[in-house]
Structure formats: structure tokens, C-alpha cells
Amino acid sequence: MPEAIAFAAYGGPDVLKPTSIDIPEPDPTQVRVAVRQAGVNPLDWKLRSGAMAAFMPVELPWIPGLEVAGTVEETGDGVSGFQVGDEVFGRAPHAYATHVLADAEALAHRPEDLDARRAAALPVAAEAAYRALEELRVEPGETVLVHGAGGVVGNLAVQFALERGARVIGTAGEGARDRLTGLGAEPVTYGEGWAGRVREVAPHGVDAVLDASGADVLRESVELAGDGGRVLTLADPGAAQEYGALFSGGGPGADRTGPALDLALTLYRRGTLSVPLHAPYPLTEAAEAHRRGEAGGLDGKLVLTVE
Structure with a gap:
């Protein structure tokens, strides 16, 4: 059964709990992705803690996460750049899950030799x-x-x-x-x-x-x-x-995911791209990943392994 990690109330890392989800159906411009890796970002724990509630409230229960790497399972009727089975990475809301929907324009094809964990660490930072x-x-x-x-x-x-x-x-x-x-x-x-x-x-x-x-x-x-x-x-x-x-906080109209991933892939193909990674955490240990991130002093990007 498809699963996700969500919080039903603001609070510390322990409010993150497993939950069942329905398999989402993509809109015409969307792609459904079976998630293999999901990036963890400071915004995730700021939303979870309620620190952003005054100006960025979320509808509870809320599934955190902004970026993924995975496999295309289904495409919307208007999507032409991706096919079922393609390996992709990019930005996607509610990424702490086994399945997510992403706008096709926010995704890129993942090169076969770019590992999924490193790819999932790229979109938000890039x-x-x-x-x-x-x-x-x-x-x-x-x-x-x-x-x-x-x-x-x-x-x-x-x-x-x-x-x-x-x-x-x-x-x-x-x-x-x-x-x-x-x-x-x-x-x-x-x-x-x-x-x-x-x-x-x-x-x-x-x-x-x-x-x-x-x-x-x-x-x-x-x-x-x-x-x-x-x-x-x-x-x-x-x-x-x-x-x-x-x-600069991003937001509607300011997103530059497409050209950012294009540039990252250019550096990757040249063999010069550097993406420091912290030790991975399973999706089920998202709370522990949040604790580590909030403690500071990370030596690389936190990524949750879904597979």
C-alpha cells in the first residue's frame, strides 16, 4: 500500500508519523513518480515545527518534502517529454512518500550513471x-x-x-x-x-x-x-x-528549477559536479533526519531512501 510520512499537528520531530495514501492520478501536465529518494531541506522542519505558520500555514495533516528521484509510473495527457519507466529527478511537493505527482516542467531525466540519492539532493539547492x-x-x-x-x-x-x-x-x-x-x-x-x-x-x-x-x-x-x-x-x-x-525566497513566478538542473547536468557530464551528501536515512526514520538537520553542522545533504 502506498505510504507517506506526515504530521497532523505542529511540533517536534516526533509528530512525523507514517500514513497511508491513495495512488494519485496526474493532471494533464503532471507525472506520477514512484519515489526512490527524497531530499530533506530546512523548510521541511520549519514547516513541521510551526515556525512558518504565521505566513506559510499548511493544511494538516501535511506531507513534507520538495524534491525526489524516482521512476515515471504515469503521465498526464499533455505530457510529451517523459514516458513510463523513465528515471527522473526534480521538484515535487509532498515528497516524503512512495508516490508523488510532479509538474513535468519541474523534472529532468536522470542520467543512468547519476545515482538517485545524489540526484534527489540537487533540485532545491540547485x-x-x-x-x-x-x-x-x-x-x-x-x-x-x-x-x-x-x-x-x-x-x-x-x-x-x-x-x-x-x-x-x-x-x-x-x-x-x-x-x-x-x-x-x-x-x-x-x-x-x-x-x-x-x-x-x-x-x-x-x-x-x-x-x-x-x-x-x-x-x-x-x-x-x-x-x-x-x-x-x-x-x-x-x-x-x-x-x-x-x-530571495523563491515562490510563484520565481522558480528556476529547469535551467538550474540543466546547468547541474552540464557540470555532471563534464565530470566536475560536486554534491556533498550526509549518511542516508530510510523514509521511516524521517523524524531522526529532522533531528540531525536541526542540530546543524551537517557535512552534506540529508536524503531519505524510499526503496
Whole structure:
């Protein structure tokens, strides 16, 4: 029987419980996917806890999740790019389930040699990184500072900015230094004094700043860039307003999943795509995955295994 993980009330990880679901039927522009892997994102536990309830309420019971990798089981009458049996990955709501519906335009074909877990880790992070660089208008030859470059979103932002021809400086922990250097970025240790360390490698400042960390970095970032219009955070709308920086939260009309996955696949085919992964959790242990994510300090993306 098809199953999912849902919460019927806001609260801690323990409110996540198994539930039975009906097999969904796709609308004309949708695809039904048998899920093999489902990504876990901070929004999932923020919704579950009720932290977002004031401005992003959900209809309870709610099945979390935003991204999947799996196999096409059925296509809508208007879908032409996918067939039953295709291996796909992309964005899909209610992804903590054995079966989901996804808009065809939010999916991509998964190459045979790209494992499903890595593919499921890509859509949300890739879309956020791509969208942020678009909104920052990053051009070849510019110097871009990425905060949280050791995380999944920051890691992809580094790769996408380098692909645009930018010089990239990334703040991260010591454990990510070698990985960032290998990508072609210049790592700077985060924490107290980070701005001085950035100035050592970029004495004339930077052209643009992308904050994927949510740390208290925007005031000094605006000073480094000299213009709040070239500083964007994906994590702290309040600080963005305070310091005259930009905030990007996605939403209707802003989604860039298609081109983001195209770019990620371009890097993958070239053999340069890096997607750090944390140890996997079974779908039935989604609560434990949330506990680990909320504890912070992850060394890679959390993914739930459904198969």
C-alpha cells in the first residue's frame, strides 16, 4: 500500500508519523513518480515545527518534502517529454512518500550513471543557487563572495558562479577547505574576523555577495560590496531589510528549477559536479533526519531512501 510520512499537528520531530495514501492520478501536465529518494531541506522542519505558520500555514495533516528521484509510473495527457519507466529527478511537493505527482516542467531525466540519492539532493539547492546568482546579475570577471560555501546550496553556488566566469571566495569551515579549493574557489574560514580575512584575499572588496548561511554577515557584506543591491541572502529576510540587501525566497513566478538542473547536468557530464551528501536515512526514520538537520553542522545533504 502506498505510504507517506506526515504530521497532523505542529511540533517536534516526533509528530512525523507514517500514513497511508491513495495512488494519485496526474493532471494533464503532471507525472506520477514512484519515489526512490527524497531530499530533506530546512523548510521541511520549519514547516513541521510551526515556525512558518504565521505566513506559510499548511493544511494538516501535511506531507513534507520538495524534491525526489524516482521512476515515471504515469503521465498526464499533455505530457510529451517523459514516458513510463523513465528515471527522473526534480521538484515535487509532498515528497516524503512512495508516490508523488510532479509538474513535468519541474523534472529532468536522470542520467543512468547519476545515482538517485545524489540526484534527489540537487533540485532545491540547485534552484536556489541558480536563482540567487541570476538576481545578483553575476558577470564574467567579477569577484563573488559566497557565505556558507561548505553547505549544499553554497557549494552549488560556488560551482555555478565559477561556470559564469567569476572569481569565487567562499566562507566555510576548515573541513570544507580542500573541497572548495578543488572546485576552484578561494576558501576563507568563517567566524569572527571573517571580513578581515576576505579583505586579505580581495583588498579592493567584492562585486557581489551571496549568503547561504543565515549567519550575521550582511552588514559587513554590504561594506565589502559597497552596494546592498549586490548582496543577497537566501536565509535572513529581516537582516536584508535592515541593511538594504536583497532577499530571495523563491515562490510563484520565481522558480528556476529547469535551467538550474540543466546547468547541474552540464557540470555532471563534464565530470566536475560536486554534491556533498550526509549518511542516508530510510523514509521511516524521517523524524531522526529532522533531528540531525536541526542540530546543524551537517557535512552534506540529508536524503531519505524510499526503496
